Amino acid sequence: MIEFLQQLINGLSQGAIYALIALGYTMVFGVLRFINFAHGDIYMLGAFAGFYTAPKLLSLTGGGPSYGGAALVLVAAMALCAAAGVIIERLCYRPLRAQPRLTVLIAAIGVSLFLENGGQFFFGADPQAFPEIIADSAIELPASWGEFASLTLTIGQLIVIGSTIVLLAALRTIVKYTRTGMAMRALSLNPLAASLMGVNTDAVISFTFAIGSALAGAAGILTSIQQPSIDPLMGINAGLKAFVAAVLGGIGNIPGAALGGVIIGVLEALVVGYINPTYRDPLVFAVLILVLLFKPSGLLGKAEREKV
């Protein structure tokens, strides 16, 4: 029982990361109807942004690991990733917007390869030790909890889950209650009609990329708190898993992406803990195939009829 609960906690903290990355896939798909395959590499850029800025930012807040310093690193990485996302969209995707969707998709794969190999060139292919921005340790649970007191919950896990919830709430507020959010929703329903109503399409798309990339950057930092070893290829696997999460939840659907991420994370932890770790990746991708076969719209997505 305790072991099972522990696996749920493990899965939840990993799933939170997938959820954050999955949001970027789903938001871009929502407005542009294409899969930004370079998104996983933005997550990698986030981790490296933290790697390079952390020593400076931590020295502003007294040098050692601290919550204030960690928050600064998180914000810096999110800002840098948002900028990267906007630049990539401006340079690589916008000129192709009039082209068939397949062209943009292939361009995205190109950007992804460029970031991975450019990363190996500039950052080095060796795994780097991510600086300790928060003193991670297990939280002492009160003895009055009986056998549940033997559960292990680390500060890192709490921060990951907590930050994810805060970021999700913020995103929901933006999409639901701001003018830009309304423009995003309008664009996802009908881009032409939205632009006829005076929506500045380019600005809204840039904003979407900025938000999605910032969330991926946050995921990069939150992962590195728990797993302080980063390398330029770390985005490949995480990106694919998050993509599966987005499809599972219903691509284009924001709560769906978050739900999909958590489900994939928990599923992975249970497979590794109880069945066999080598089945972890095959199972995740089997989920993708099953969803596409039986419920292509995903768990929370609405079935959409293709307009002819």
Add this chain to the structure above:
Amino acid sequence: MIFPALFFGAWISEVNAGPIRVGEFASLTGASASFGQSSHKGTKLAVEEINAAGGVLGRPIELITEDDQSQAGQPATIVRKLISQDKVIAILGEVASSKSLEAAPICQQNKIPMISPASTNPKVTEVGDCIFRVCFIDPFQGTVMSKFARENGWKKIAVLTDVKQDYSVGLAEFFIKDFLANGGQIVREQKYSTGDKDFKPQLTSIKASQPDAVFVPGYYAEVSLIAKQAKLLGLKVPLLGGDGWVGDSLLKVAGKSLDGSFFSSHFSSDDASLMVRNFVEKFKAKYGEVPDDMAALGYDSAMILADAIRTAGTTDSGPLRQAIASTASHAGVTGKITLDPQRNASKSAVILTIGDGGFHFVKKVEP
């Protein structure tokens, strides 16, 4: 016809008088760059010493090094290049068993002796009679750690294996075999794959099995994260491992979480013998750092080759191969090396422990 013959003769003597070309392939960049950089530094130091002392057979040794970028497929390409273009008389390399296994058939085909400094998987030298190594093999290493665990009174061991590495699977297999045969208990077997970053699910399962120690025969990149996450999950027992732990980034990532853990290896810079002290001094003077196992093995591989060339009196592959095969009681920095009929080194292992940000010598285990 006289002219060409004269010319040709002159050319041959020119080649004989020139340096002896030795090829080296190593992972100088990429995921296992830590291994490759170390072994290369050791090898280079040995070659420089040999040349400073007048070379072998009156000729200097020229070391031609190629980087395989830690990538599968590269060793085959660059070893072919070393043999066909650079005309090397012998090959030194690699650390990782999977890379040595790629290069070995090519060396065997061309009858060029190859000496691996640190590939411990048994299959490497089984490729053919031109393939040698100066390190011990996995069955020995696995057994040494099992024996060590039993001596410490640990009865229940959990094993965490990297299923993508022949090295890790081999070590785990021989550890488990010996441990079970001697009345021990393997309470949980868990697996992971190279490149994984989150090990909490495996470690949670291992923690629930309440082991006395955990055997983690992986490479440094993953072991450091495993150690860190084990400590966070409150798994307080020591971790045990093999020579794959030795890497630059091991302690950088793991911090203090590996303190009190043990691993088997080839060499300890704490060793008080004169030979090791000299080697450590020279290495420090040249590179400003303390040599690790891979550096020591790289050094020994070059020294054994030089000795064999001296014994053979020629660089022709037949006699040279014979001379390497008959290496006996070579006093290397990693111990007394004797090559057995299977071309594996029979020699002692050392057990090291981790603490105060460094490795410390615990004991030597004879074969």
